[in-house]
Amino acid sequence: MNETELIVLLKLGNAQAFEYLVDNHQARVFNACLGVLHNAEDAEDVAQEVFVEVYRSIHGFKEESKLSTWIYRIAMTKSLDLLRGRKRKKRFAFVKSLFGEDSNTPRFDPPDFFHPGVQLENKEMSRYLMKAISALPENQKVAFTLHKIEGLSYLEISEIMNTTVSSVESLLFRAKQNLKNLLEDYYKSNF
């Protein structure tokens, strides 16, 4: 089934077409979310929400981009929404602690993340890199994850992020600079 036929069937609410879509995109969506969220449970939750959103919004899909581009875009948006929600809760908990409420509540500290796809000899080092990636600004995080973990080209990333190729180049350059600075700090504190 080619993409045009798939989109027509999806818009008609064809259940088999939707199942075909999930079969072909679930791994990609899960990996994209995992790259940003660094947690398999969260990645699955968000992946489910992505497909629910695809189901709800397919009628509004204007086919100005590829279906996979659109799905990636939803995946990145939903992943970032989850992270923003967590940051808000963390900020609120911090403010509460200033007023003496819940002063014993532990501050959110993301656990180390070992990506299951990383080669064995790189696992330990990748832990530091993942920590550093999670500290990047959103746009840099998304661009770096899509490029380094998903292996997408600058052009594909620019379509997903709705920006230009040169912006993506700039984001990746800044991401790498920031990562190196963060890793330098980690090196000084840990070694």
Next chain:
Amino acid sequence: MESEKEIWIERTMNSLDGIQSAIPPVGMKDRILQRVQDQKFRIEPDAVKPATVYRAAAAILLIMALNIITCVIFEKSVSEKKGITSFAKEYLMTDSNDNFINI
């Protein structure tokens, strides 16, 4: 000559080279399909967009405000007329039906 730190940073930056895709958890596809199925029968709580609700509320408030202003002006003009009429009555400038007499 690169320091140990620089070598470590370089190697860490390259630690994702050759990364493979993670395999989605077993049963994820079924859970996705089930969730979409549940969605089909759910009454959508946000079927009406918030912007539409705000516009409707603003329109209702505007109509209420216009009504209040109209009532206030009408009341004022009625009470003004009553005041003028009672003044004219004092000076016998109205007939039995409280209409002004042309002098």
